[in-house]
Amino acid sequence: MLRAPSRRKKSKIEQKLNLIPILDAVFIFIFFLLSSTTFLKIYEIPSDVAIINNNKPLKEKTDRTPTVRVLKTGFSILSGKTPLAFIKKVNGKYDYENLHSYMVRRKRTTFKKEKTIVLEPLQSLSYDDVVKVMDAIEILRRTDPAQYIKQKFKTFDGKIFEQDKRVWKLFDSVIFSDLQS
Amino acid sequence: MRKNRSIRNRGKRGKKGPMELDITSLLDILVILLVFLIKSYDSSGYIMNVPNGITLPSSESNLQSQSGLVVQVSKEKIWVDDKLVLDLVNFNGLVYGKQDRKLNIPLYNELMRKKKVAMNLKKAIPKAERFSGVVNLIMEKSLKYREIKRIMYTCAEAGFKTYKFVVLGEDL
Numbered sequence: 220m221l222r223a224p225s226r227r228k229k230s231k232i233e234q235k236l237n238l239i240p241i242l243d244a245v246f247i248f249i250f251f252l253l254s255s256t257t258f259l260k261i262y263e264i265p266s267d268v269a270i271i272n273n274n275k276p277l278k279e280k281t282d283r284t285p286t287v288r289v290l291k292t293g294f295s296i297l298s299g300k301t302p303l304a305f306i307k308k309v310n311g312k313y314d315y316e317n318l319h320s321y322m323v324r325r326k327r328t329t330f331k332k333e334k335t336i337v338l339e340p341l342q343s344l345s346y347d348d349v350v351k352v353m354d355a356i357e358i359l360r361r362t363d364p365a366q367y368i369k370q371k372f373k374t375f376d377g378k379i380f381e382q383d384k385r386v387w388k389l390f391d392s393v394i395f396s397d398l399q400s
Numbered sequence: 401m402r403k404n405r406s407i408r409n410r411g412k413r414g415k416k417g418p419m420e421l422d423i424t425s426l427l428d429i430l431v432i433l434l435v436f437l438i439k440s441y442d443s444s445g446y447i448m449n450v451p452n453g454i455t456l457p458s459s460e461s462n463l464q465s466q467s468g469l470v471v472q473v474s475k476e477k478i479w480v481d482d483k484l485v486l487d488l489v490n491f492n493g494l495v496y497g498k499q500d501r502k503l504n505i506p507l508y509n510e511l512m513r514k515k516k517v518a519m520n521l522k523k524a525i526p527k528a529e530r531f532s533g534v535v536n537l538i539m540e541k542s543l544k545y546r547e548i549k550r551i552m553y554t555c556a557e558a559g560f561k562t563y564k565f566v567v568l569g570e571d572l
């Protein structure tokens with residue numbers, strides 16, 4: 220026989236999630252991350268030793284190796300042995316910003332195909348300044364105009380086509396020319 | 401009200417249930433901490449020690465450091481893989497060669513020893529990593545270029561022909 224439904228309200232027990240296991244896991248994870256985290260961001264700037272060979276030197280017209288000389292009065296930029304520009308010191312300090320913007324402009328024209336840049340720092344230049352010069356001539360910032368190179372791709376049916384690829388560096392490597400001297 | 405006072409609840413009256421902590425705010429903090437730690441986690445697993453007396457220069461570079469021999473250079477000391485090879489204050493021997501004045505002899509000897517160990521290891525265990533010739537240079541930022549040049553020259557003479565200048569990132 221059916222009964223009429225009770226008017227008493229059944230007490231509903233609120234179901235709560237058991238967060239203890241997940242909290243345990245999170246705590247262990249935090250300790251693991253804390254022990255393996257490096258709070259100093261350490262990066263690197265690559266450079267290779269200049270290779271000396273016995274081949275004939277390139278003719279002055281064809282030699283377009285970009286070279287930056289750090290002098291007491293400023294930066295001298297050369298293409299092979301041909302001087303291109305001189306960037307003077309401003310208020311007794313090297314003008315890294317001007318050097319960078321000049322190199323970005325030149326990369327689009329004179330040094331389009333060059334992958335290596337030669338650096339000749341002043342003997343009394345500090346390592347900190349050498350790194351700043353390397354930054355200015357090597358790295359392409361996000362605020363700089365985008366630069367692209369043509370890259371060849373091979374499709375699965377053997378066809379070759381070219382595609383533009385954005386580059387994030389002005390030059391692939393910096394070489395110190397005067398290590399032997 | 402009447403319900404609570406009823407004789408049925410006489411036993412329960414006055415007894416409080418277990419206190420429950422509200423852990424929502426704690427969980428919020430933990431999640432934020434977790435995100436921060438994951439963001440600054442270095443997955444390369446490669447640790448480099450920067451000894452006392454060395455302040456690294458800051459750079460815009462964002463290339464992750466790779467494994468290789470580590471040469472640490474302060475104004476007075478030189479270490480190779482954390483082993484002190486030259487302390488200019490307490491060193492009485494010859495630092496630079498008589499014929500080749502750019503060659504740092506204690507550094508050169510240690511680098512040659514390291515190279516020999518790597519090559520012997522490769523001979524003994526074919527699966528071992530090949531001698532890469534990569535050297536990570538951790539150098540004091542106030543050193544002059546003429547001093548850096550001598551270090552680089554010595555490394556090149558010992559067969560380490562790829563330099564990696566270790567710098568501090570600026571994106572902190």
